Every structure is written in C-alpha cells, then in structure tokens.
Amino acid sequence: MQARPQRSTTWWMGLLWAGLFLLAGTAQAQRVEGDRAAAQGPYDAEVTVRNQTDGERDKAFVRALALALGNITGDRGVAQRSGVREELANAKDYVDGYDYRQDEGVSASGAPSFQTTLVVHFKQAEVDDLVAMMGLPSWPQPRPKPVLWLGIDDGSGPRLVGLGQVNAARSVLDQAKLRGFALGLPAGNAAEQAAVGAIWRGDTAAIAALSSRYSPPIQLLGKLRRNAGGWLADWMLVDGGKVLGKWQTNSPDARRAMAGGADGAADALFKRYAKAGSGGPPGIYRVRILGIHDAGDYLRLAGYLDDVAIVKRVAPVAASSEALELDLELVSGIANFAKYVDRGSVLAPVSDADAGATAPATFRLGGG
Known part of the structure; x- marks a missing residue:
C-alpha cells in the first residue's frame, strides 16, 4: 500500500520537471556519451566561449580565475576587491591546463544548438599563494554538505x-x-x-x-x-x-x-x-628601498610597483645616497607584500639583521 504514493510522487515530479524544462525557453546543455572535460573541484572553472582563438581563451581565463577564487574563498564578490581586479589580468600565469567541451542542446524553437565551454584547471599552490598575499578570506575544505x-x-x-x-x-x-x-x-x-x-x-x-x-x-x-x-x-x-x-x-x-x-x-x-585573511590588515606602510643609484633605477622601481596588484598607491617620503623611503598603500599587510615581491627578481627583502631591527621593512632593487 505504501508503494502507490511513491509512484504517484515520482510521476508528479516527472511531469513537473518536464514543465520546468519547457518553461525555461532557453537551450539546455545535454551530456553526451564518452569522456567529457569538466570542472572537478574549487581550483577548476568552466566558462562559455564564442570560439577557440587565443584571444577569446585569454579573456576566458580571467573569468575562470574569478570563478575559482569565488569558490576557494566563498566570497562571490572577490573579483571586485582592490588588487584582485588587477591580478586577474595575469590569469594565464595561474593556468595549469585547459580543455574544451562541446555541449549540444535544443533551443526554445526546437532547433539544435551548440555551446563551447572552456574548462580551466588552475595551479593550486599558486592560487593559494595569491589568496594569502591578497589577504583574502578562505573557506576551508572540506565544506559542510547541507x-x-x-x-x-x-x-x-x-x-x-x-x-x-x-x-x-x-x-x-x-x-x-x-x-x-x-x-x-x-x-x-x-x-x-x-x-x-x-x-x-x-x-x-x-x-x-x-x-x-x-x-x-x-x-x-x-x-x-x-x-x-x-x-x-x-x-x-x-x-x-x-x-x-x-x-x-x-x-x-x-x-x-x-x-x-x-x-x-x-x-x-x-x-x-570563512577564516579571515592573514598577513596583516590593509593600510599604509613605510618601506626603504636600497640600490637606487640613478633616475633609471627609480623609473624601473616605479614601473614595477605600478604593476604589483597588492599596491594601491605609492608616495615618496625621503631620499638619500643610501636608500629611498616610500609609503605604500597596500591591500593587505607588509608581510604579504614581501611574499609577493620575493617571487620575482626586481625587489628582494632585506633581513632585519642587515637593515636594522628598528628600520622600516627594507628591500633591495635587483640588477636591471
């Protein structure tokens, strides 16, 4: 006697789903037989593309990284945060691999339709470093399944x-x-x-x-x-x-x-x-830059800092034959800035023992 209500419910839900399918009035993606590229975790993302050209793919990488960061942090507005917007332009550098998937569907008129999806796999360690350096919140894994x-x-x-x-x-x-x-x-x-x-x-x-x-x-x-x-x-x-x-x-x-x-x-x-980001709060931090010998060095430093996503504003404070002092407005703490610049060859952190324990955070400009 209990089986009949279950059959009735299944029948009713089948009709309901069919009705929802028709009400949508848009194409529905349908899986086809065989192996399919698909996002598997928070460090993967899927975005639709118009074609498979290099330019379209590079633009899609930006959207995909924004989606992945939203998954990792849990903050759907993370792509609009200061610093993150600028770093998204470098999305290609975080890509570990990608693939395309063709989804076949049926439009509201009944005609077949096709949609190309780019599936992007990002480098977990480097994306985690980005989250940490930007001082972004993190929604830990594993996550609850309500x-x-x-x-x-x-x-x-x-x-x-x-x-x-x-x-x-x-x-x-x-x-x-x-x-x-x-x-x-x-x-x-x-x-x-x-x-x-x-x-x-x-x-x-x-x-x-x-x-x-x-x-x-x-x-x-x-x-x-x-x-x-x-x-x-x-x-x-x-x-x-x-x-x-x-x-x-x-x-x-x-x-x-x-x-x-x-x-x-x-x-x-x-x-x-979600856990709050680490590395210190955003704010203005005084730094000393060693190795500035001429106008060319200064211009190279200024151009580099202008491209560092974690830096919002640079204000010169003082200059001497030994060092240039700057106030940097950062989207997160000075420790995160040090991690960021340490990835390249333009600036290198100077230890407290060499710079003096009471000195501002000190960095040395590398060779041109």
Missing part, C-alpha cells in the same frame, strides 16, 4: 523533492557546485514526504528531527511555488538549530528561482565558516 529540503507547489499542492526526483532540483544542486560546495537530498520516504507541510510552515525543529539521520546537522529549507510573475521561493538555512539566513528568490524561470537557494546558502555558510 541537506536540501525542497518543497514545490505548481498549484496542486506541495511535494517534497527527494533522491528519486533529483533532476527536479538539478539547477540548485549545480549552482551549489559552482559556489564551491554540495547539497544533499533526503531519501524521500513516506515520513519525509509527509513533512512537506513543516517546510511550508517554516517548522525548523520538525525538519531538524527528520534530518538527524543525515550528517552534518545543516538544513536548507526551500518552498517554491507559482506566483503572478512566474515562480517564487522562500529559503532558510539552519545550522545546528540556529537560523543562519533567510532570503527569497523569484524568476519567470523556475530553475533560476531554485538556483538562488544555493547562492544564499553559500553566502551564509561563507559568513559562518
């Missing part, structure tokens, strides 16, 4: 999306991966299906009790229903019984309304679990 308790009402009453209806939640699951974490689905047994009313009421205690069989004790509650403009979703992220965030998404496209659940969850989890 259970998604999603109820959908298309007008005939709310139903729970369980493992048997995974495709109905594909957009929110995929968006979570793009944000650097994963969501799980409940099994969808009879007791869990009956609890969809608790989702609708926002009864976090009832859902937490059902979630006790899953780990970790984090739940993402979502209720998606039709409204005059298309679809409306209310979301709530609960961690150990504490509500970390509430938000709402709406869109004519049900899949977009669903995907917003992953974005809100990522923002809340980042706020809760």
Whole structure:
C-alpha cells in the first residue's frame, strides 16, 4: 500500500520537471556519451566561449580565475576587491591546463544548438599563494554538505523533492557546485514526504528531527511555488538549530528561482565558516628601498610597483645616497607584500639583521 504514493510522487515530479524544462525557453546543455572535460573541484572553472582563438581563451581565463577564487574563498564578490581586479589580468600565469567541451542542446524553437565551454584547471599552490598575499578570506575544505529540503507547489499542492526526483532540483544542486560546495537530498520516504507541510510552515525543529539521520546537522529549507510573475521561493538555512539566513528568490524561470537557494546558502555558510585573511590588515606602510643609484633605477622601481596588484598607491617620503623611503598603500599587510615581491627578481627583502631591527621593512632593487 505504501508503494502507490511513491509512484504517484515520482510521476508528479516527472511531469513537473518536464514543465520546468519547457518553461525555461532557453537551450539546455545535454551530456553526451564518452569522456567529457569538466570542472572537478574549487581550483577548476568552466566558462562559455564564442570560439577557440587565443584571444577569446585569454579573456576566458580571467573569468575562470574569478570563478575559482569565488569558490576557494566563498566570497562571490572577490573579483571586485582592490588588487584582485588587477591580478586577474595575469590569469594565464595561474593556468595549469585547459580543455574544451562541446555541449549540444535544443533551443526554445526546437532547433539544435551548440555551446563551447572552456574548462580551466588552475595551479593550486599558486592560487593559494595569491589568496594569502591578497589577504583574502578562505573557506576551508572540506565544506559542510547541507541537506536540501525542497518543497514545490505548481498549484496542486506541495511535494517534497527527494533522491528519486533529483533532476527536479538539478539547477540548485549545480549552482551549489559552482559556489564551491554540495547539497544533499533526503531519501524521500513516506515520513519525509509527509513533512512537506513543516517546510511550508517554516517548522525548523520538525525538519531538524527528520534530518538527524543525515550528517552534518545543516538544513536548507526551500518552498517554491507559482506566483503572478512566474515562480517564487522562500529559503532558510539552519545550522545546528540556529537560523543562519533567510532570503527569497523569484524568476519567470523556475530553475533560476531554485538556483538562488544555493547562492544564499553559500553566502551564509561563507559568513559562518570563512577564516579571515592573514598577513596583516590593509593600510599604509613605510618601506626603504636600497640600490637606487640613478633616475633609471627609480623609473624601473616605479614601473614595477605600478604593476604589483597588492599596491594601491605609492608616495615618496625621503631620499638619500643610501636608500629611498616610500609609503605604500597596500591591500593587505607588509608581510604579504614581501611574499609577493620575493617571487620575482626586481625587489628582494632585506633581513632585519642587515637593515636594522628598528628600520622600516627594507628591500633591495635587483640588477636591471
């Protein structure tokens, strides 16, 4: 007697997903048989490209690195931070490898469509160094995998999306991966299906009790229903019984309304679990530069500092036959600046023993 409701739910969700598929009105990527290039972790990213030319690929590397940094730090606005914007121009230097994937789909008119995706794999150690040098926050791995308790009402009453209806939640699951974490689905047994009313009421205690069989004790509650403009979703992220965030998404496209659940969850989890960047706070730091002998040396130093992403502004303070003193406005601490310049051959840190313990941070200009 219990099997019949499960068949009914599966049938209903199948129709719902088909309806969402048609409502989208845009091309849908479809996997084809065989090995496919795909992003596998936070240091990988996928971006669409118009062609496979060098120029288009280099521009795509910039977008891909911005996505990877968003995954690694958990901050979706990281690409707009001072210093990061400038360093993204060097995205090619962080690439470990790349591949192309052709996705075949069907447009709203029914005609076949094709989309080229560039899959980029970045050098983990160098990207980690970039995150550290910029003083960016870090969302540690492994990351929690909340259970998604999603109820959908298309007008005939709310139903729970369980493992048997995974495709109905594909957009929110995929968006979570793009944000650097994963969501799980409940099994969808009879007791869990009956609890969809608790989702609708926002009864976090009832859902937490059902979630006790899953780990970790984090739940993402979502209720998606039709409204005059298309679809409306209310979301709530609960961690150990504490509500970390509430938000709402709406869109004519049900899949977009669903995907917003992953974005809100990522923002809340980042706020809760991310660690602050190290290397010191942003600010103005006094430095001494040795090895400035003539105007040519000064111009070479000025040109170099102008290209260092961690430096926002340079102000000369004093000059002598021994050293040039500068005030550097940095996006993170002086220790991170020292790490950054130590990667090249233009400037090299001078130890305290050589520079004097009470002196400002000291660097020596290398040979031209």
